[in-house]
Amino acid sequence: MKHVITALVQNQPGVLAHISGMFAARGFNIDSLVVGRTEDAELSRMTIVVVGDEAVLEQVRKQLGKVIPVVKVRDFTNTENVQRDLLLIRVHAPAEKRPAVVDLVNLFRGRVADVARSSVVIELTGTEDKIEAFIDLVRPYGIRELARTGVIAMLRGGRK
Amino acid sequence: MAKTDGKKYKMKLEQGFVGACGGEIIHQILTDHGVDLVFGFPGGALIPLFDVLYDSDIELVIPRHEQGAIHMAEGYARATGKTGVVIATSGPGATNLVTGLANAYLDSTPLVAITGQVKSHLIGNDAFQEADMTGISRPITKHNFLVNSVDELGRIFTEAFHIASTGRPGPVLIDVPVDITVNRLEKPANLTMRIPGYKPSTSGHLRQIESAAKVINESKRPLLYVGGGVIHSEATAELRAVQEKGRLPITTTLMGLGVVDENDPLALQMLGMHGSATANYATQECDCLISVGARFDDRVTGKLETFAPNATIVHIDIDPTSISKVVKADVPVVGDAKDILAKMVNFIEPKERTEWLEQIAAWKKQYPLAYEASDTTIKPQLVIEKLGELTNHDAIIATGVGQHQMWAAQFYKFRKPRQIITSGGLGTMGFGVPSAIGAQFASPDATVIDIDGDGSFSMTMVEIITAVQHKLPVKFIVLDNEYLGMVRQWQEMFFDKRYSGTVHPCPDFVKIAEGFGAKGLRVEDPAGLTDALQELLDYNDGPAVLVVAVDPEENVYPMVPAGKSLHEMELGRLA
Numbered sequence: 097m098k099h100v101i102t103a104l105v106q107n108q109p110g111v112l113a114h115i116s117g118m119f120a121a122r123g124f125n126i127d128s129l130v131v132g133r134t135e136d137a138e139l140s141r142m143t144i145v146v147v148g149d150e151a152v153l154e155q156v157r158k159q160l161g162k163v164i165p166v167v168k169v170r171d172f173t174n175t176e177n178v179q180r181d182l183l184l185i186r187v188h189a190p191a192e193k194r195p196a197v198v199d200l201v202n203l204f205r206g207r208v209a210d211v212a213r214s215s216v217v218i219e220l221t222g223t224e225d226k227i228e229a230f231i232d233l234v235r236p237y238g239i240r241e242l243a244r245t246g247v248i249a250m251l252r253g254g255r256k
Numbered sequence: 257m258a259k260t261d262g263k264k265y266k267m268k269l270e271q272g273f274v275g276a277c278g279g280e281i282i283h284q285i286l287t288d289h290g291v292d293l294v295f296g297f298p299g300g301a302l303i304p305l306f307d308v309l310y311d312s313d314i315e316l317v318i319p320r321h322e323q324g325a326i327h328m329a330e331g332y333a334r335a336t337g338k339t340g341v342v343i344a345t346s347g348p349g350a351t352n353l354v355t356g357l358a359n360a361y362l363d364s365t366p367l368v369a370i371t372g373q374v375k376s377h378l379i380g381n382d383a384f385q386e387a388d389m390t391g392i393s394r395p396i397t398k399h400n401f402l403v404n405s406v407d408e409l410g411r412i413f414t415e416a417f418h419i420a421s422t423g424r425p426g427p428v429l430i431d432v433p434v435d436i437t438v439n440r441l442e443k444p445a446n447l448t449m450r451i452p453g454y455k456p457s458t459s460g461h462l463r464q465i466e467s468a469a470k471v472i473n474e475s476k477r478p479l480l481y482v483g484g485g486v487i488h489s490e491a492t493a494e495l496r497a498v499q500e501k502g503r504l505p506i507t508t509t510l511m512g513l514g515v516v517d518e519n520d521p522l523a524l525q526m527l528g529m530h531g532s533a534t535a536n537y538a539t540q541e542c543d544c545l546i547s548v549g550a551r552f553d554d555r556v557t558g559k560l561e562t563f564a565p566n567a568t569i570v571h572i573d574i575d576p577t578s579i580s581k582v583v584k585a586d587v588p589v590v591g592d593a594k595d596i597l598a599k600m601v602n603f604i605e606p607k608e609r610t611e612w613l614e615q616i617a618a619w620k621k622q623y624p625l626a627y628e629a630s631d632t633t634i635k636p637q638l639v640i641e642k643l644g645e646l647t648n649h650d651a652i653i654a655t656g657v658g659q660h661q662m663w664a665a666q667f668y669k670f671r672k673p674r675q676i677i678t679s680g681g682l683g684t685m686g687f688g689v690p691s692a693i694g695a696q697f698a699s700p701d702a703t704v705i706d707i708d709g710d711g712s713f714s715m716t717m718v719e720i721i722t723a724v725q726h727k728l729p730v731k732f733i734v735l736d737n738e739y740l741g742m743v744r745q746w747q748e749m750f751f752d753k754r755y756s757g758t759v760h761p762c763p764d765f766v767k768i769a770e771g772f773g774a775k776g777l778r779v780e781d782p783a784g785l786t787d788a789l790q791e792l793l794d795y796n797d798g799p800a801v802l803v804v805a806v807d808p809e810e811n812v813y814p815m816v817p818a819g820k821s822l823h824e825m826e827l828g829r830l831a
Contacts, residue, residue, distance in 0.1 A: 105453075106450075106452070109402065110390055110391075110394070110402070113391065113394065114394055117395055118395070121395050151580070154580065155577065155580075158576045158577040158579075159577050161453075161577075162575070162576075162577050163453075164398070164399045164419060164451055164453060164454050165453060167452050168453070
């Protein structure tokens with residue numbers, strides 16, 4: 097079972113190593129870990145997708161809370177939330193196949209970010225499910241390169 | 257306990273401390289935190305800091321190896337509850353602290369470790385004596401810092417002492433590049449701590465405390481299972497009040513020894529792999545297990561699936577990650593044991609629990625900790641029993657790790673907290689000699705005895721030189737069986753007596769002691785044991801070593817074999 101957890105952390109050297117090291121040392125299984133700035137210049141937000149049952153999730157929450165530069169931990173399990181992942185994908189698309197690929201991009205409300213003679217780079221945001229569905233659909237054309245950011249998340253309904 | 261007092265220091269700073277160099281700032285913060293003794297070993301990256309300490313009132317103890325320094329600081333901290341301070345130079349000096357940091361982390365010992373680092377601009381260049389200490393120490397410290405400028409030095413040291421000594425205590429490492437110890441402060445430093453994520457819960461939740469008391473009141477066969485957290489929390493009196501009001505029998509972990517007088521009829525001694533049969537049977541039979549400041553270590557629980565199978569689990573701990581990590585708690589209470597127990601006593605109903613206490617008394621009678629006596633060879637257990645009698649069970653006992661450690665835990669019969677200084681979580685061989693020296697520095701008038709094995713003793717015996725240098729009357733007892741006995745015992749029991757690597761020929765420890773400038777004694781005949789122990793105890797002109805040639809193939813019993821349940825103990829020859 098996948099769970100999304102965010103940790104608000106103080107911007108300090110070593111904090112990412114601290115948290116990723118803790119996950120490795122305790123044998124927690126992570127799917128993705130994203131770090132980025134927030135509205136407060138002194139704080140960053142880490143969004144972590146963890147794989148495990150409720151007991152694992154509880155330990156993850158507590159162990160994160162124990163890391164001193166971690167200011168706040170939020171578990172998105174059983175919440176109304178918005179989750180987004182960003183995909184950049186280079187797909188084999190020579191002129192004769194390009195319209196079909198672009199059709200798919202449009203259906204998914206993605207964007208063609210770059211066009212070359214025999215391939216295109218596509219950007220797409222959405223939930224992990226949507227991204228994965230798109231990848232499956234373009235796979236027959238030939239995936240040359242793929243990069244994903246991992247999930248970031250926010251609660252719905254005005255709550256912080 | 258060293259208290260953080262940022263305010264006082266801030267005032268001093270504003271009264272003209274601007275212009276001080278990093279070394280002077282470190283010195284001032286140490287002084288403000290009540291540090292009067294530090295353990296440290298010099299080196300290139302520390303020369304400016306040691307230059308400041310040269311004129312200081314802070315006593316600087318120089319060991320023979322940095323591992324000795326940190327175990328001394330641990331012994332000092334464990335004997336007093338104050339934060340121990342250790343200093344080591346960059347590179348190898350700092351990496352020699354690693355074992356001690358891991359040891360202090362697992363046993364929740366408050367320490368501040370200061371490591372020198374190469375000059376700021378050289379960091380990351382593989383400079384001479386450079387090691388990434390914040391990287392290396394991250395998983396074995398409560399927190400660590402790399403100081404980036406002299407401006408933040410005061411704040412970081414203030415935070416370090418606060419973090420080390422509050423909540424669940426632990427080691428904090430501060431890596432200080434040498435240029436920062438020389439640089440001078442140009443504007444008043446801001447000492448306000450900036451650790452918004454660090455808010456250890458101290459006050460227990462009243463509703464949880466009431467629920468816990470209710471479970472205890474309703475139980476017929478309750479058992480207190482108490483660990484080192486009660487000692488860190490200084491909660492012995494509060495624990496006793498709860499225990500006496502509810503007539504609750506009590507077993508302790510290795511780290512919890514001393515929270516209750518082990519001669520008390522309600523005290524069941526240690527539980528777990530080498531615990532008393534009574535404690536282990538009581539754990540398996542109880543209907544309510546009240547864990548206070550303990551963490552269900554695998555050496556305590558044995559096979560988890562069948563651990564305390566009938567019990568409702570109440571778990572009191574200041575560290576939320578300890579709760580439901582190993583054993584699911586039915587009633588968790590997060591907070592300081594002292595606060596929680598003081599509140600809980602009001603909800604505990606006085607009960608007699610006659611049937612349960614009679615059962616316990618019967619087990620105690622049937623399965624006392626015992627061993628086969630001998631007229632021809634000295635039994636190691638006898639040495640410790642005699643030592644207990646001769647010192648009125650009142651000495652501070654340090655140990656190494658192995659069979660001798662378990663016998664010390666089983667047979668000394670501790671009476672009060674902070675009396676045993678031993679490596680519980682990490683199981684660090686070699687801990688005994690330096691930690692005893694650290695404890696003697698902390699309590700100059702106390703009788704401090706290191707009960708050691710020949711294996712553990714060999715690892716750190718060089719620190720006896722430090723005790724000689726400071727004329728400390730530390731007593732060292734080496735139970736010499738010329739084996740690495742605990743591993744040999746496992747090989748005997750589970751590996752067809754194939755003693756791979758555990759035959760341990762020893763040098764003449766008496767001559768070594770004498771060469772170091774200490775007194776050396778040896779006894780081989782059971783008839784001479786009492787006199788030899790008395791001679792050791794009476795010698796106070798410096799350290800003394802008593803080598804006791806013990807029965808080489810004696811085993812520690814009871815023993816719960818790895819992977820078995822607590823009630824599946826091997827009771828030994830007396831069973």
